[in-house]
Amino acid sequence: MTRGEVARLSLVVFIFVVVQETVMLDIRIGGVHPDIMVLLPIVAGIIGGPARGATFGFATGLVSDLFLPTPFGLSALVGCLLGFGVGLATIALDRTAWWLAPLAALGGSALYEVTYGALGSILGQPQMLHVALVRIVVVVSVTNAVLAIPALRLVSWGMADASTEGMPTSDAGVGAAR
Amino acid sequence: MPRRSRRPRTTLLLLVLAAVTIITLDARGGFHVVTSGVRSVASDAFSPVRSGVNAVVEPIGSFLAGSIHYGAVREQNQKLQAEIDQLKMQSAESADQAEALRQLSALLHLGYLNNLQSVPAEVTDFGTSDFAATIDINVGRSDGVQLSMPVVGNGGLVGQVVKVSHHTATVRLITDGQSAVGTRYGPPPGSLAVVNGTGPDKPLSADLVPSNTPLTNGEVFVTSGLQGALFPQGIPVARVVSSHTGDTASQESVSLVPESDLNHLRYVSVVLWGPTG
Numbered sequence: 001m002t003r004g005e006v007a008r009l010s011l012v013v014f015i016f017v018v019v020q021e022t023v024m025l026d027i028r029i030g031g032v033h034p035d036i037m038v039l040l041p042i043v044a045g046i047i048g049g050p051a052r053g054a055t056f057g058f059a060t061g062l063v064s065d066l067f068l069p070t071p072f073g074l075s076a077l078v079g080c081l082l083g084f085g086v087g088l089a090t091i092a093l094d095r096t097a098w099w100l101a102p103l104a105a106l107g108g109s110a111l112y113e114v115t116y117g118a119l120g121s122i123l124g125q126p127q128m129l130h131v132a133l134v135r136i137v138v139v140v141s142v143t144n145a146v147l148a149i150p151a152l153r154l155v156s157w158g159m160a161d162a163s164t165e166g167m168p169t170s171d172a173g174v175g176a177a178r
Numbered sequence: 179m180p181r182r183s184r185r186p187r188t189t190l191l192l193l194v195l196a197a198v199t200i201i202t203l204d205a206r207g208g209f210h211v212v213t214s215g216v217r218s219v220a221s222d223a224f225s226p227v228r229s230g231v232n233a234v235v236e237p238i239g240s241f242l243a244g245s246i247h248y249g250a251v252r253e254q255n256q257k258l259q260a261e262i263d264q265l266k267m268q269s270a271e272s273a274d275q276a277e278a279l280r281q282l283s284a285l286l287h288l289g290y291l292n293n294l295q296s297v298p299a300e301v302t303d304f305g306t307s308d309f310a311a312t313i314d315i316n317v318g319r320s321d322g323v324q325l326s327m328p329v330v331g332n333g334g335l336v337g338q339v340v341k342v343s344h345h346t347a348t349v350r351l352i353t354d355g356q357s358a359v360g361t362r363y364g365p366p367p368g369s370l371a372v373v374n375g376t377g378p379d380k381p382l383s384a385d386l387v388p389s390n391t392p393l394t395n396g397e398v399f400v401t402s403g404l405q406g407a408l409f410p411q412g413i414p415v416a417r418v419v420s421s422h423t424g425d426t427a428s429q430e431s432v433s434l435v436p437e438s439d440l441n442h443l444r445y446v447s448v449v450l451w452g453p454t455g
Contacts, residue, residue: 021224022231025303031378032308050186058193062200066220069310069340069348072213073200080193084186117309123201127355128309130377136308 009158013060016040016151021067030135034143035109037064039151041079042108042144045086046101046152047159053083070116071123078116082108098149105148109141214325214341221343278444290400290412291330296447297321299329302346311354311378311440313337317448318345326408328449334414334437335359335401336446347448351440352415353378360407361399361415363387373399373415373434379441382416384432389423391430399434410451 016036024034040060045053061079065072086108093100113136120128144151203209299315306314317323319342329336329349337357341348350357357375361384362368372385384399397418403411416434423430 017224018227018231021228021306023235025306035308051189054186054190054193058197061197066217067224068307069305069312069350070307071201072204072217073197077194077197077201080190080197084190087186113308120309124205125309125356127375127377130355130380131309132378140308 005159008160009056009155012154012158013040013063015154016060017063017067029139029143031132032136032139035113035140036144036147036151037061037075038079038082038109038112038140039105039144039147040155041083042086042105043101043148043152043155044159045083045088045108046090046095046104047156048087049091050084050087052159053085053087054080055083057081057083070120070128071125074116074120074123078112078119081115082112085111101148101152102145105151106141106145109144110137113137113140217341218319218343221341221346225343225345277442290334290414291410291447291449292412294410295450296330297323297450298445298447299347300445301443305378306348310356311351311375312340313349313351313443313446315347315349315446315448316345318343318347320344321448322450323347323448324452326452328409328413328451329446330413330449331438331440331443331446333439334416335409336436336438336440336443338408339448349446351375351378352436353380353382353440359409359415360402360404362402363393363397363399364391368400368402370402370404371399371432381419381433381435384434385429387421387430387432389427389430391421393418393421393430393432395419395421398437406453408453410449 016039020036024036027033037060041053041057044056044060048056057079058076061076062073064075064079068075086104090100090104114133117128117131117133117136200209200213204213297317299317299321301313302316303314305312313336315329323339323342325339325342327339329339335352337349337351337354339347340350352359352373353375355375355377359373361371361373363371363384369387369391371387374383374385376383387393395418399415399418401407401409401411401413401415403409414437416436419433419435421430421432
């Protein structure tokens with residue numbers, strides 16, 4: 001990873017944190033607010049493959065954990081699993097397809113929220129399964145599906161220098177952001 | 179058939195181990211001081227950014243909403259609509275101000291606090307996570323607020339400080355599933371029970387209430403204030419809304435609602451009090 005890439009990705013993560021902590025926290029749909037931080041490991045998995053998706057998911061999860069009241073490290077754990085899973089699931093697919101990112105965001109976000117609640121419950125926070133989980137899944141998945149393509153463009157720009165697993169960056173970044 | 183690289187799986191394994199290690203260390207005391215400190219620093223550092231962005235975004239949002247609204251009607255309707263909006267706004271503002279005044283006035287007369295010192299605070303946000311019932315308030319360490327301090331509102335107990343930074347704090351509400359409050363009920367000296375949160379917008383439940391205990395709807399459970407308790411004695415917590423005994427249950431099944439209206443909190447007080455012994 002080059003210095004330029006680190007700087008660009010840090011800027012992308014910062015933008016996501018700012019938007020999440022200001023605009024998204026003010027939006028309540030059925031009592032639930034969107035969570036765009038979940039998009040980061042998903043699009044990183046699509047662009048960079050399983051290893052980079054997992055690494056980026058871990059790093060952005062730790063950043064998310066700084067602002068959450070839930071156990072520190074839980075977002076990092078679920079984020080790296082999600083980045084890896086999305087990278088693995090999409091590695092054999094045509095990453096230039098326009099529908100891939102929204103679809104991955106829809107399914108990936110749903111999986112993230114369920115896993116987050118279940119793992120939190122296992123790790124001593126049983127109340128995390130006693131929330132309106134279905135509502136959370138629906139709101140977060142749908143909003144992330146809508147925002148998936150702009151997120152993909154931003155992260156593609158951030159990862160522009162990197163080679164991806166299974167395909168050249170130019171194809172992944174340009175194609176995926178198409 | 180091409181050979182599959184093992185690198186991604188090794189990376190994932192290492193990251194999962196790292197995450198589990200962080201979670202475990204955070205949950206086991208010592209390291210929690212570090213994570214709590216890092217969270218506090220992040221919150222302090224991000225606070226000006228949040229305020230700045232909100233100051234920019236809110237007027238833009240209002241402007242866009244206004245443009246769309248007024249562009250959709252004809253001139254005469256525009257004028258009438260504007261008048262109606264004005265009246266509605268005035269009405270809403272009056273109601274809003276009256277509610278704020280009511281909550282602030284009530285905080286000045288919290289008889290159950292006796293001589294305990296408290297710090298008034300404004301609620302700035304209703305929870306940063308969909309998985310926990312919390313509120314953010316605009317006072318922090320610089321105002322004397324510390325971890326675990328009780329937070330009260332108009333009516334009774336609101337929750338407990340679970341995260342504190344220089345100028346802000348996060349309060350876990352008594353409705354959160356992690357919340358458990360030691361209480362007393364019934365005629366003095368009162369019987370002991372534990373009031374548990376079951377999730378946002380859900381009724382509270384009470385443990386340790388023996389079966390066939392005569393409870394009346396509206397009976398108030400107050401904090402027990404036992405040695406080492408997390409809350410001082412005598413703060414109203416919740417009011418009974420229903421109770422019944424099952425055929426084989428050894429405990430009464432009790433549903434309660436918080437004494438404070440947790441859905442419309444605007445101002446609260448942090449009680450400058452720590453657990454004893």
